[in-house]
Amino acid sequence: MINVTRWHPDTCDCIIDYSWDTDLPADQRVHILSQTVRKCEVHQDLDGTDHYAAVRKENMSKNIYISAIKDVYADANVDWSFDDKRKLVLDVKSASTIDVAILMDKIGADVKINVV
Ligand SMILES: [Zn+2]
Numbered sequence: 298m299i300n301v302t303r304w305h306p307d308t309c310d311c312i313i314d315y316s317w318d319t320d321l322p323a324d325q326r327v328h329i330l331s332q333t334v335r336k337c338e339v340h341q342d343l344d345g346t347d348h349y350a351a352v353r354k355e356n357m358s359k360n361i362y363i364s365a366i367k368d369v370y371a372d373a374n375v376d377w378s379f380d381d382k383r384k385l386v387l388d389v390k391s392a393s394t395i396d397v398a399i400l401m402d403k404i405g406a407d408v409k410i411n412v413v
Contacts, residue, residue: 301331306356310337313349339383359385365404370395388413
């Protein structure tokens with residue numbers, strides 16, 4: 298059965314409906330754009346699948362970066378935000394001494410890391 302989920306990403310104010318097939322096993326499910334319900338200010342110039350792809354990429358990147366940090370520092374508390382150039386900023390807090398160079402090496406230079 299095709300199910301439609303309304304998605305409110307936590308990374309922006311867009312709202313998107315996507316469809317997926319409940320008959321497929323979880324690891325084979327593909328999310329397909331059903332309709333764009335609302336575009337936020339950041340993504341207002343994008344349309345259709347380009348819009349969906351951009352919102353999804355931003356949201357997934359944030360989740361992947363946070364989980365990569367927790368792989369290194371399991372107790373890490375990570376707050377995130379975007380700077381004025383829409384670059385992801387991660388504020389990392391941990392009982393361990395955080396080595397930003399190790400984190401940057403692991404997650405790449407597309408992100409700003411602050412130790413708080
Ligand atoms: Zn958006």
